[in-house]
Amino acid sequence: AGSVKAGKMPEGEKMRQCKQEEEQQQKEEEREGLIEFYSSYQELFQFFCSNTTIHGAIRLVCSKKNKMKTAFWSVLFFLTFGLMYWQFGILYREYFSYPVNLNLNLNSDRLTFPAVTLCTLNPYRYSAIREQLDKLDQITHQTLLDLYDYNMSLPRSDWSTLSTQRRSSRSLLHHVQRHPLQRQKRDNLVNLPENSPSVDKNDWKIGFVLCNENNNCFHQAYSSGVDAVREWYSFHYINILAQVPDAKALDESDFENFIYACRFNEATCDKANYTHFHHPLYGNCYTFNDNSSSLWTSSLPGINNGLSLVVRTEQNDFIPLLSTVTGARVMVHDQNEPAFMDDGGFNVRPGIETSISMRKEMTVRLGGSYSDCTEDGSDVPVQNLYSSRYTEQVCIRSCFQLNMVERCGCAYYFYPLPDGAEYCDYTKHTAWGYCYYKLLAEFKADVLGCFHKCRKPCKMTQYQLSAGYSRWPSAVSEDWVFYMLSQQNKYNITSKRNGVAKVNIFFEEWNYKTNGESPAFTVVTLLSQLGNQWSLWFGSSVLSVMELAELVLDFIAITFILAFRWFRSRQKLSLPRPPPNTQDNTAFQDEAPALSTPHRFTVEAVVTTLPSYNSLEPRGPSRDGEVGHK
Numbered sequence: 001a002g003s004v005k006a007g008k009m010p011e012g013e014k015m016r017q018c019k020q021e022e023e024q025q026q027k028e029e030e031r032e033g034l035i036e037f038y039s040s041y042q043e044l045f046q047f048f049c050s051n052t053t054i055h056g057a058i059r060l061v062c063s064k065k066n067k068m069k070t071a072f073w074s075v076l077f078f079l080t081f082g083l084m085y086w087q088f089g090i091l092y093r094e095y096f097s098y099p100v101n102l103n104l105n106l107n108s109d110r111l112t113f114p115a116v117t118l119c120t121l122n123p124y125r126y127s128a129i130r131e132q133l134d135k136l137d138q139i140t141h142q143t144l145l146d147l148y149d150y151n152m153s154l155p156r157s158d159w160s161t162l163s164t165q166r167r168s169s170r171s172l173l174h175h176v177q178r179h180p181l182q183r184q185k186r187d188n189l190v191n192l193p194e195n196s197p198s199v200d201k202n203d204w205k206i207g208f209v210l211c212n213e214n215n216n217c218f219h220q221a222y223s224s225g226v227d228a229v230r231e232w233y234s235f236h237y238i239n240i241l242a243q244v245p246d247a248k249a250l251d252e253s254d255f256e257n258f259i260y261a262c263r264f265n266e267a268t269c270d271k272a273n274y275t276h277f278h279h280p281l282y283g284n285c286y287t288f289n290d291n292s293s294s295l296w297t298s299s300l301p302g303i304n305n306g307l308s309l310v311v312r313t314e315q316n317d318f319i320p321l322l323s324t325v326t327g328a329r330v331m332v333h334d335q336n337e338p339a340f341m342d343d344g345g346f347n348v349r350p351g352i353e354t355s356i357s358m359r360k361e362m363t364v365r366l367g368g369s370y371s372d373c374t375e376d377g378s379d380v381p382v383q384n385l386y387s388s389r390y391t392e393q394v395c396i397r398s399c400f401q402l403n404m405v406e407r408c409g410c411a412y413y414f415y416p417l418p419d420g421a422e423y424c425d426y427t428k429h430t431a432w433g434y435c436y437y438k439l440l441a442e443f444k445a446d447v448l449g450c451f452h453k454c455r456k457p458c459k460m461t462q463y464q465l466s467a468g469y470s471r472w473p474s475a476v477s478e479d480w481v482f483y484m485l486s487q488q489n490k491y492n493i494t495s496k497r498n499g500v501a502k503v504n505i506f507f508e509e510w511n512y513k514t515n516g517e518s519p520a521f522t523v524v525t526l527l528s529q530l531g532n533q534w535s536l537w538f539g540s541s542v543l544s545v546m547e548l549a550e551l552v553l554d555f556i557a558i559t560f561i562l563a564f565r566w567f568r569s570r571q572k573l574s575l576p577r578p579p580p581n582t583q584d585n586t587a588f589q590d591e592a593p594a595l596s597t598p599h600r601f602t603v604e605a606v607v608t609t610l611p612s613y614n615s616l617e618p619r620g621p622s623r624d625g626e627v628g629h630k
Helices: 002-032 041-051 067-096 127-148 156-160 166-178 225-242 392-408 432-444 478-489 523-538 542-573 580-596 621-629
Strands: 100-108 115-119 181-185 204-211 217-222 259-264 274-279 283-288 307-312 328-333 346-348 352-364 459-471 500-507 511-519
Touching (some): 067 523, 115 307, 127 225, 181 225, 204 432, 259 283, 328 352, 328 500
Antiparallel strands (some): 307 500, 328 346
C-alpha cells in the first residue's frame, strides 16, 4: 500500500499543476475582458436584460424557454416604451410653446398722479385762417341750400370779411368746386331716372368724389348726410390749416376763458402745471401734470385728493360744422405718452359734475421666446415720429404717416411731420385726397401691415376709469355760483345749463395692481416631468437612463465592428490569385495563418499502474518486511 501511494504522487502533482494553469488562464482571460467586446447583438441584449435596473427587462431573458411569454413581455415592454416617449413628446411640445403664468400682485404705495388732457371739443376759429373759414362757410351754406333746401344762417361779420381776401377766396372756391359735395343714388335705384316719382330724397347717398391726375376717381359716400357734410367740411378745413406756414400762428391759448378753476390736493394750479397744444378737431387742449420734473403725487385716495376743474362749455366763435356736440373732452394717460383723444378720451356733459375714479394697473410681459412684445420699440421696423416713448398707437400712426409720405408725396396733417416732408395741401398736391382715402382703406384692411409690424410694449401702465354724474350747479345754488363766476372770471352768462361743467379726477383706492408673467415651464420643470414619466412607466432612476444610453452606444459600436469585419472579408475575397508556379509557397502561406491561429487542445491524463518490484523478488514474510523497510 505504501508503494502504491508513492507511485501516485507524480499524478497528484500533475493535477495540481493543471489546476494552477487553468486558474492562471482564467485570470488572463479576465484581464483580457477589459478590452474585449460583445461578439453579437444577442449577447449584448442578453447581458443588458439580465443586468439592467429597468423593470420588466429581465422577463425577456427569464422567459426565453417559453416563446409565448417572451412575445408577451416583448410587446408589453416596447409598448410601454412607446407610451412613455409619446408622453415625452407632449412634454417637449408644451415646453417649446413657452407658456407663461400670470402673476397678480396688489401693491400699496403713494401713487404718481397721471397726466390729464382736457380739450374744448370744438375747433377754434383762429385769426390766421378766419377769412378762409368764412369763405368755406359761405360755400357750405350754398351747398346745403342746393342739396337740402336748408338756409344755414351765418353771422354778418363773416360775410363782411369776404371782400378783403378775394384772391384766396377764388383759389378756395376753385378747389372746392373740384371736390364738390353731391348726391348719389343708392345701389338699388341706379337704373331709375332722377325725376322718377319712386325716387325720394331719402333714397340718395351723399358724398364727394376725389380724382387723381389720370382721372381715376374715388367715391367717398355716406348714408348719413350729417357725416357726409362733416367729413367734406373737414377735408377742406385740413387743407386750409396746411397752408399756414408757421404752426405757431395757431397756438392761441385761452386758458382763463376755458378753465375757470383748477385745484389739486386742495392747492391751486398754476401755469407750471399744464402744457398747451392745438388739435385740428378738438381745438385747444391742455395737459396737466405732464412736467416730468415736478409730478403730482396722491397721498390719499378720494375726491378731495385729486384734480378738480371747472370748465366753460359754452360755444363762442367756434366752427359748428366740425363738431356737433357741446361740452369738453378729457383723457387720462401716462406721462411721456401722447394724448390720442380719438381713442381713449370721453366727453364731459355741460351742466353736469363728472367724477372720474381711477385704478392704476401695470402690465409686465415676458419678451424673447415667450411673446412678441418689445422693450423700447428699437427692434420694431417703424420709425417713431412722436417725441414720446414707444406705444402701440404711436407706432401705428407713425407707420401710416410714413406710408402716406411714400405713396402720396406729402404728410397727413393730423400726425407728426417726418423729416424732409410737408403737409398735404391741394394747392400743391392736387390728388392727395384720392391717394389718402385709398391708402386709408388699405390701412384699415391691414394691407400696409402696420398692425402686424407694431407690437405691444413689454411694460405698460393703464388706468381703469369709472365715472359718476350729478347735476351741477344744483337748482338752488346755481344763482350764486354763476354770479361768482361772472365776478371772478368775467363770464357773461347766456345759457346756464350749457355754460359750465365740473370734472373731478381722483384715485379710487391706494392700491394698484401689477399683472406680471413668469415662465410656466422651465428646464427644471421639464426634467421633473420627464423623471415622473420615466418612473411611472419603468420605475427606474437616472442611472437606468445611463444604462439605456450605454446600450445604444454599445449597439452602435457593435454595428461598426461587424461592418468593419464584413468590409475586410470582402476585401480579402477581392484579392487576385497567385500564378501556378507559386503553388507551394501559396500552400505554405495558406497554412501559415492557420498555424498562427490558436487552437484549444483537450489533454486527457491516462494513468497506467506499473508492476511492483515485489513481483520480481521471492515471496516471503521476511523479504516483504525487508522490502517494506527499504
